[in-house]
Amino acid sequence: xxxxxxxSRFWEWGKNIVCVGxxxxxxxxxxxxxxxxxxxxxxxxxxxxxxxxxxxxxxxxTRNLHHELELAVVMGKRCRAVSxxxxxxxxxxxxxxxxxxxxxxxxxxxxxxxxxxxxxxFTASCPVSAFVPKEKIPDPHNLKLWLKVNxxxxxxxxxxxxxxxxxxxxxxxxxxxxLEEGDIILTGTPKGVGPVxxxxxxxxxxxxxxxxxxKVERPEY
Numbered sequence: 001x002x003x004x005x006x007x008s009r010f011w012e013w014g015k016n017i018v019c020v021g022x023x024x025x026x027x028x029x030x031x032x033x034x035x036x037x038x039x040x041x042x043x044x045x046x047x048x049x050x051x052x053x054x055x056x057x058x059x060x061x062t063r064n065l066h067h068e069l070e071l072a073v074v075m076g077k078r079c080r081a082v083s084x085x086x087x088x089x090x091x092x093x094x095x096x097x098x099x100x101x102x103x104x105x106x107x108x109x110x111x112x113x114x115x116x117x118x119x120x121x122f123t124a125s126c127p128v129s130a131f132v133p134k135e136k137i138p139d140p141h142n143l144k145l146w147l148k149v150n151x152x153x154x155x156x157x158x159x160x161x162x163x164x165x166x167x168x169x170x171x172x173x174x175x176x177x178x179l180e181e182g183d184i185i186l187t188g189t190p191k192g193v194g195p196v197x198x199x200x201x202x203x204x205x206x207x208x209x210x211x212x213x214x215k216v217e218r219p220e221y
Contacts, residue, residue, distance in 0.1 A: 008131045014182030017044040023188025048126035055217040057124040062102035068189035069147040072097040079179040087170035096129040129212040144207040157190020
């Protein structure tokens with residue numbers, strides 16, 4: 001079974017994409033939101049995955065699609081109600097993801113007190129990089145993330161600025177829902193989120209580790 005489900009291609013078979021909102025103080029400020037006392041969680045479907053080589057798709061119902069750059073944690077085994085101290089034992093590796101967000105739709109959802117599903121969970125809303133084994137990133141809280149649109153630097157942040165640490169997030173999530181091998185957790189975005197439009201090129205990376213590139217397109221439906 002393991003041979004047919006390689007973690008290096010977790011996006012082909014992983015079930016759950018768990019996302020953490022408002023986990024960088026500078027992003028909380030730019031969104032004029034209140035700092036959270038506990039992690040803010042939402043989900044994306046597995047059909048949100050867009051591996052490098054595919055496109056970022058603009059939903060027909062938004063006029064303001066934003067990029068949000070995030071470090072993702074890839075789970076290596078089933079994880080339920082684990083302690084913070086043991087949480088990293090369940091991590092197989094990492095990836096870079098974009099939490100593509102229909103900002104105008106999200107703003108309306110917030111005003112009406114509705115869930116963010118329409119704004120966050122559409123097809124191809126989670127562009128994803130290659131898998132990075134845990135051994136290649138000794139300290140995930142010591143990384144620099146960056147994102148450019150058409151060559152212009154938009155986002156740059158350090159994972160040391162997270163409000164909630166990765167072990168804390170894993171423990172917190174695992175006490176709510178069972179995490180399984182191949183699931184990922186997006187750990188929040190630093191400041192600098194902003195709009196993209198059709199034909200834009202997004203480049204993003206983890207400094208010294210990897211980079212990825214995507215084209216923004218309108219779906220043919």
